[in-house]
Amino acid sequence: MALDTTQTHDGVLREKPEPFWLDPKKRAIFFQILVVGAVALLAWYLISNTVANLQRQKIATGFGFLGKEASFEIGESVIAYDASNTYARALVVGALNTIKVSFIGIVITVFLGTFIGIARLSSNWLISRLAAIYIEGMQDVPVLLQLFFWYAIFYETLPSPRQALKPMHGVFLCNRGLVMPVPEWHPAYGYVFLAFAAACLMVWGLRRWARKRQDETGKTFPVFRVSLALVLGLPLGVWAALGAPFAMSVPELRGFNFRGGTTWSPEFMALLLGLILYTAAFVAEAVRAGIQSVSKGQREAAMALGLRPAQVLRLVILPQALRVIIPPLTSQMLNLTKNSSLAVAIGYPDFVSVANTTINQTGQSIEGVALIMLVYLIFSLSTSAFMNWYNKKVKLVER
Missing domain, CATH: 1.10.3720.10 (MetI-like)
Incomplete structure (x- = not known):
């Protein structure tokens, strides 16, 4: 197949540059830029049209309302809340x-x-x-x-x-x-949680060691039983060492x-x-x-x-x-x-x-x-x- 060439002023034949629309890579980049531009133009139109309509109807925009008082109750919540909150x-x-x-x-x-x-x-x-x-x-x-x-x-x-x-x-x-009843909070429970987290880290290290040991020697290790003993035993040991607090808040029927x-x-x-x-x-x-x-x-x-x-x-x-x-x-x-x-x-x-x-x-x-x-x-x-x-x-x- 003959190449598209051109002769320069010094008489050397050089390959003529191919138009960008015939180059697949350049054509792909061009179409991507075109699509991004069209999407940006559409987004600009929708946003500007929405803002203009809101201003025409005198409707407030922005997230400033988040700092205002909510004035409504929520039936149940994980954290403390009342109607006076934002x-x-x-x-x-x-x-x-x-x-x-x-x-x-x-x-x-x-x-x-x-x-x-x-x-x-x-x-x-x-x-x-x-x-x-x-x-x-x-x-x-x-x-x-x-x-x-x-x-x-x-x-x-x-x-x-x-x-x-x-x-x-x-x-x-x-x-x-x-x-149902729940334990009443005691400072010891914080240390029990830390002991549980430490036991989880120990179990993670134990599993890695057991897997490496099995790959090298072929010998298995009772990972599950030892892990269970760590996850249960360490927090229980800390709980017992701190006096084993076990005060419970038990529900009682009062009125309705x-x-x-x-x-x-x-x-x-x-x-x-x-x-x-x-x-x-x-x-x-x-x-x-x-x-x-x-x-x-x-x-x-x-x-x-x-x-x-x-x-x-x-x-x-x-x-x-x-x-x-x-x-x-x-x-x-x-x-x-x-x-x-x-x-x-x-x-x-x-x-x-x-x-x-x-x-x-x-x-x-x-x-x-x-x-x-x-x-x-x-x-x-x-x-x-x-x-x-x-x-x-x-x-x-x-x-």
């Missing part, structure tokens, strides 16, 4: 309520979904069928309907506080929620309500149960798919080495299945967090509910919706970052 504190309370239900829900969902996923593959026909019925039933019922169902159970089925169910001493279940202890409201319980039971069905399917992705030869080889079924599952099957389980598990964690925004339908004061109240009082819907989007974006990115880090830690290293 909108900013009210939104923080809503965000903490969302974190509370999401964190507890994710932890329980992972354990429940893993258990049901393993039960789905059980050789016992009854256990396998029950797990399959649970998975199909929960997946086919919308989560919002499940929230309404559990909310109705608490308010329509459970008795009043005077006739509250008492499954164990100090624990009451009624239409006011789940009421309970005093003392802690109460998980019907809204919180309904939201938590609905999210856990719904999401656990999808987690169970991810666990089942991950386990089935491991070839049967792996199980047979492990059994031939003399490993017990529990050891085969823990040491051979699950480590290989995690690379299939973790990506969909991350998606289900994100779904649970985002589905918690449905709490507004049953009256639980999560971030969306508090933000909606703020919007109704201030009229600044654009800022309110922007805050909702920002908060859930932070929640999602944080969860994804943690799960991506964990995925890299547990992935199989090919040699």
Whole structure:
């Protein structure tokens, strides 16, 4: 193929520069600049048009309202709050309520979904069928309907506080929620928490040492039992050394309500149960798919080495299945967090509910919706970052 050349003044033939629209790299850069410019122009138009309309209707803009008095109560909160606090504190309370239900829900969902996923593959026909019925039933019922169902159970089925169910001493279940005793705060509990954190660090180092020792010598170490002894024994030892404080705040019925202890409201319980039971069905399917992705030869080889079924599952099957389980598990964690925004339908004061109240009082819907989007974006990115880090830690290293 003949090259496109040109003759310079010194008589040397040189290759003629190719037009940029024929160069794939330059053309790609040009189109990217064009798209970015179009998006920026559209954003400028929408923002300027919105600001102009707000000014025309004399609607205040900006986030100055966050420092004003909220003047509304919030039914339950993790931190102290009253109506005289600012909108900013009210939104923080809503965000903490969302974190509370999401964190507890994710932890329980992972354990429940893993258990049901393993039960789905059980050789016992009854256990396998029950797990399959649970998975199909929960997946086919919308989560919002499940929230309404559990909310109705608490308010329509459970008795009043005077006739509250008492499954164990100090624990009451009624239409006011789940009421149970909690330990009264003591300075020793701070040192117990530090001991627990130290035990976790020791367990992490022990696991690394045991894995390295096994790779070098082939000898196994009872990591689980020693780790359990550390995690339980060290905090208990510190607690006993500091006098073993065990004062409990036990709830008592006084008048028409309970005093003392802690109460998980019907809204919180309904939201938590609905999210856990719904999401656990999808987690169970991810666990089942991950386990089935491991070839049967792996199980047979492990059994031939003399490993017990529990050891085969823990040491051979699950480590290989995690690379299939973790990506969909991350998606289900994100779904649970985002589905918690449905709490507004049953009256639980999560971030969306508090933000909606703020919007109704201030009229600044654009800022309110922007805050909702920002908060859930932070929640999602944080969860994804943690799960991506964990995925890299547990992935199989090919040699």
